[in-house]
Every structure is written in structure tokens, then in C-alpha cells.
Amino acid sequence: MESPSTQVDADVDTVARVAGRIQANVEKVIEGKGEVVAASIVVLLAEGHLLLEDVPGVGKTMLSKALARSIDSTVRRIQFTPDLLPSDITGVSVYNQSTREFEFRPGGVFANVVIGDEINRASPKTQSALLECMAERQVTVDNVTYHLDSPFMVIATQNPVEMEGTYPLPEAQRDRFLARVSIGYPVPAAEIAMLASHGAVNPLDDLEPVTDSAEIRKMCAIVSQVHVSEAVQRYAVALTAATRHSPELVLGASPRATLHLVRAAKARAALHRRDYVLPDDLRALVQPVLAHRLLPSAEAAIGGRSLATILEGIAAQVPVPDSSS
Structure with missing residues (x-):
């Protein structure tokens, strides 16, 4: 029979091994940014949310999609724009004439991984729709609370340079992101490799999951211990x-x-x-x-x-x- 310490060592080793597979998979798309990918996986296993803030074109959305595709789970992408409504994020109750009852239609936040692209382009009112779900893993619409499935992670991107048409994230919103990471420009060798690998095809098309949401839940439980x-x-x-x-x-x-x-x-x-x-x-x-x-x-x-x-x-x-x- 295994001792408790041996079991703990085996559990932690499993976390490191699966995380290594995820990192290697993401780095097929994001080259030369091992520290950034590792930080993203840390946020995932800590059951937090990630804010990717950097200049346009360095791969913020690509990193988000690669991490999401590496996990066999539900993924939704929300393009934040000035006309985006809070109900587009949380969902809305719609009256069904045939049943004569209101039915709840889930919004974009009902997924294991939610990619919020250019989050600072939406109005503060729309941004605030994320506050409850990020902090409490639930959504309340018309006084009814809907719980979100685990794992649940918001990966948001924003551009810190372009100010026209943007709304800075309020302090309460920023405080709900576990970490903020900047990708930065690639080194010349990685950029040359990118020209060869990204020129003909989209590398995301061939990216296959290396784990699933059930295993991520187990890994998060191990990390919490x-x-x-x-x-x-x-x-x-x-x-x-x-x-x-x-x-x-x-x-x-x-x-x-x-x-x-x-x-x-x-x-x-x-x-x-x-x-x-x-x-x-x-x-x-x-x-x-x-x-x-x-x-x-x-x-x-x-x-x-x-x-x-x-x-x-x-x-x-x-x-x-x-x-x-």
C-alpha cells in the first residue's frame, strides 16, 4: 500500500506531466514564448482568469485559442465591441409562445474556456457583466442563478496602446484577473520560423486536444492540496x-x-x-x-x-x- 507522501508525489508528478503536454502543444503555435505559455497554464491550474495585454499582432488571440484547443472542453469566443450588450454575455430570458413560458438562452459566458477578445472595447456596463461569473462562477438573470461548469476560465485580451474607442478596465474588473501577461515581440529566429509555418496554413487547424476538462478538474484539485x-x-x-x-x-x-x-x-x-x-x-x-x-x-x-x-x-x-x- 502506498504511503500518503508517495501518493502526493505521484499526483504532483501527474500534474507536471500533463501540464508539459499542454505547454508543448501550445508551443506548436506560439513559438519561443515558453515562459508566457507556462504562466497561462499556472493560471488555468490555479482556477483563475488571465488578462493578455500587449500591442496588436503579437499572438494574444492565437495563444488563447491554442490553450483552449489543447483542452477537450467547451470554448466560446466573445468579440467585445461598443455595441455588445450585457445579455450577449450572460444570456437572456425569451418568451416562448408555444409553451407560454420564459426560457433562458445562455450567453457566451457558458463555456469552460471563454475568450474575450479586445475586452476594453466594450462599455463599462457590458464589462461589468463579467464580474459575477469571474468571481463566483455563476450568472444571475431575472433573479435566477445559473452555475457555470468547472473548469471555468476567462482569457481576455486588450491593447494598451490604441486608446480610440476603448474603455479602460475598472479596478474591480482588473482585480478579478489572477494574472496579467504580456507576450512581447518574438525573437528573430522565432519570427522567421513563424513565416515558414504560418505562411501556408493556420497551425491552429491541426492542433489536437491533449487532455480534457475532467482531467483538468483533477489537476486543479491536486494543486489546491x-x-x-x-x-x-x-x-x-x-x-x-x-x-x-x-x-x-x-x-x-x-x-x-x-x-x-x-x-x-x-x-x-x-x-x-x-x-x-x-x-x-x-x-x-x-x-x-x-x-x-x-x-x-x-x-x-x-x-x-x-x-x-x-x-x-x-x-x-x-x-x-x-x-x-
Whole structure:
């Protein structure tokens, strides 16, 4: 009979092995961006939502579709536009004349993976339709609550440069995204390879699933059991609390951010075949998990201090707990 520790090691090894298959599959489409793909898988296993923010044409939507297609589950894509209505996202009750009853017709959010393309092009009213489903995995229409299937992940893209016709995401919306990731431009070798592989056919057409939603649910359950020591928990709280007291920020990280940071650290630990979280896991995730939730002070903005630089300085001042504690 296997000991509990042996079983845990086997479970974590399974998570790392399946995640490796997903990453290899996505990298057939997104070349030379292993760290970005790995971050996306961390968000998936942490049961969070991902915000892809970068300039046009670097593969934000392609990454979203590749990750979604790697999982044999339901996928819906919502193109956010100024005329998109909240009911297009959540669904609407329609009167059926034959039965003389109202019937609920689900909106685009009823899927395991929801791709929200150019989310900042929709009005704040429409953006707010995502708040309940992202935080509580449910949708309420006409005082009736509909639960969303697990796994449920929103992958949203937005362009930070083009301001015309866009509505900046409010703080409450940004806080519901576990992480924000920028893809960046490819290195020359990867861009040359892209010209050869993407020129004749769409690589997404040949992408086959390597896992399914049932296995992802099992992996998320394993990740949730990864151990976080009291010292590491205190370190996570210290990191987020430091942002709340920084004179360079007018809005620090929320308690939800602390929870997201720890959940993401659990997923990262599992991907590294560990059943426990190290301070290094938290430190590696500070930028993607916290930066998009913060607002710089006027003085910091005028001084040209980026949020990444401010956050790096804050994190560097927080004492790291001893690994033996």
C-alpha cells in the first residue's frame, strides 16, 4: 500500500506531466514564448482568469485559442465591441409562445474556456457583466442563478496602446484577473520560423486536444492540496501589505490579490514537481499577479516610474523567510 507522501508525489508528478503536454502543444503555435505559455497554464491550474495585454499582432488571440484547443472542453469566443450588450454575455430570458413560458438562452459566458477578445472595447456596463461569473462562477438573470461548469476560465485580451474607442478596465474588473501577461515581440529566429509555418496554413487547424476538462478538474484539485507553510503565508501577506503602505502607490493589492498569489504559487510548485510552496514561487509571481491591480501616485507617474519598477522595489524590501522555517 502506498504511503500518503508517495501518493502526493505521484499526483504532483501527474500534474507536471500533463501540464508539459499542454505547454508543448501550445508551443506548436506560439513559438519561443515558453515562459508566457507556462504562466497561462499556472493560471488555468490555479482556477483563475488571465488578462493578455500587449500591442496588436503579437499572438494574444492565437495563444488563447491554442490553450483552449489543447483542452477537450467547451470554448466560446466573445468579440467585445461598443455595441455588445450585457445579455450577449450572460444570456437572456425569451418568451416562448408555444409553451407560454420564459426560457433562458445562455450567453457566451457558458463555456469552460471563454475568450474575450479586445475586452476594453466594450462599455463599462457590458464589462461589468463579467464580474459575477469571474468571481463566483455563476450568472444571475431575472433573479435566477445559473452555475457555470468547472473548469471555468476567462482569457481576455486588450491593447494598451490604441486608446480610440476603448474603455479602460475598472479596478474591480482588473482585480478579478489572477494574472496579467504580456507576450512581447518574438525573437528573430522565432519570427522567421513563424513565416515558414504560418505562411501556408493556420497551425491552429491541426492542433489536437491533449487532455480534457475532467482531467483538468483533477489537476486543479491536486494543486489546491499543495502545502503552504505558515511562514510562506506570512510572506505572501507581507508582500501585498507592503503595496498598501507604499507612498508611490495610491491603490495597493487587495486581499483577493493575496489569495490569488498563493493559489498561483501552489500551481507553480506543482509544475515544478513539489507538493509545497517556496518563497521563490511567490517572488516569481509578484509581477504577473499584482502589477495590474496597482495604481501609481501622481508623483511616481510624473517621475516616469513604471509599476513594474515600483513593485520590484517594494518586493525587494520585504524580508524573505528562511526556507527551514
